[in-house]
Amino acid sequence: xxxxxEKIQQEKDYxxxxxxxIGDSDHxxxxxxxxxxxxxxxxxxxxxxxxxxxxIVTANLLSKVGGASGxxxxxxxxxxxxxxxxxxxxxxxxxQGGLESIQKRGKAEVGDKTMIDVWAPxxxxxxxxxxxxxxxxxxxxxxxxLKAKKGRASYVGExxxxxxxxxxxxxxxxxxxxxxxEAE
Ligand code: ADP
Ligand code: MG
Ligand code: MG
Numbered sequence: 001x002x003x004x005x006e007k008i009q010q011e012k013d014y015x016x017x018x019x020x021x022i023g024d025s026d027h028x029x030x031x032x033x034x035x036x037x038x039x040x041x042x043x044x045x046x047x048x049x050x051x052x053x054x055x056i057v058t059a060n061l062l063s064k065v066g067g068a069s070g071x072x073x074x075x076x077x078x079x080x081x082x083x084x085x086x087x088x089x090x091x092x093x094x095x096q097g098g099l100e101s102i103q104k105r106g107k108a109e110v111g112d113k114t115m116i117d118v119w120a121p122x123x124x125x126x127x128x129x130x131x132x133x134x135x136x137x138x139x140x141x142x143x144x145x146l147k148a149k150k151g152r153a154s155y156v157g158e159x160x161x162x163x164x165x166x167x168x169x170x171x172x173x174x175x176x177x178x179x180x181x182e183a184e
Contacts, residue, residue, distance in 0.1 A: 001042060001057060003177035005035040011173060018166040022153040026067055027166040034065030034073070054081040068106070068151050069167055072115065075105040091178075092126035099123050106150060113146040113153060113160060115167035122175050133179060136172045143168045 008015070008031045016028030037060040047053040054077055062074030079101020080094045088094055099119040108114040121139040125131040141164070148160035151167075 001035075001038055001053070001177075003180050004174050005039045007173040007177055008032055008035045008170065011169075015166055015170055018164055018169055022148060022156055022160045022163045023166060024067075024152060027069060027170065030065050030067045030069050031170050034061050034070060037064040050084060051081065054084065069115075069170070072102050072106050072167070075101045076119075079104075092123065095119070095126065096123045108150040111146060112149040113143050113165045113168075114148075114150050115165070115171040117143050117146070117165065118168045118171040118175070131175065131179065133176060136175045136179075140164060140168050140172045 012028040012032045014028070015031060016025050019025050019027035038057055041056045041060050042053065045052075045056055047056055058074055058077040058081060061070055061077060064070070065073060076098040080098040082101070083094050083097025088097070099116070102116060102119060103109075106114065106116075108116045110116055110120045118136065118139045121135060122131055125135045143165040144162060146161070146165075147158060148154040148156070148165070153160045153163075153165065
């Protein structure tokens, strides 16, 4: 979460830039604000288990991030929490629970040009030979030619083609942070 926060703060302006042609230019602010609350809450509450940590992340993302991405990221972490509570302990299963939870909430499918287009290939890669930074970046890049069918970007229709999806990019930062944390 600390690494994810660092990346979000570093890339805040770029996330806003991505949300400009196909959105309302707030994705950088939304994520930056939410993750500031997340790391502050982790700092003050010092969770001593993965369960406690996921609860803090979920609560802060749900209540502090505005826009579509707040409830969607909140749902993601809530789904991860639920999967973990059900006894799953592999990241593949936990992230799959997160993915399913985002889809339950947002009803987006693969190819709709949303964060799902990064979450789905990441879960798939974990099922196969493993996840790499390249897999993550390729998934982000692959959102470029897609026409948005969900969220605010769908309002611009054909004009969403040729732009990277901002939520796909912020999700990529989460997974890069995960790989980095794992390597430490
Ligand atoms: P808003 O669009 O409300 O301003 P943000 O700009 O913070 O919210 O987030 C936009 C991102 O949310 C998009 O780039 C996309 O990845 C994601 N998103 C929007 N709608 C959906 C959905 N139904 N399912 C999954 N992700 C979505
Ligand atoms: Mg926006
Ligand atoms: Mg908005």
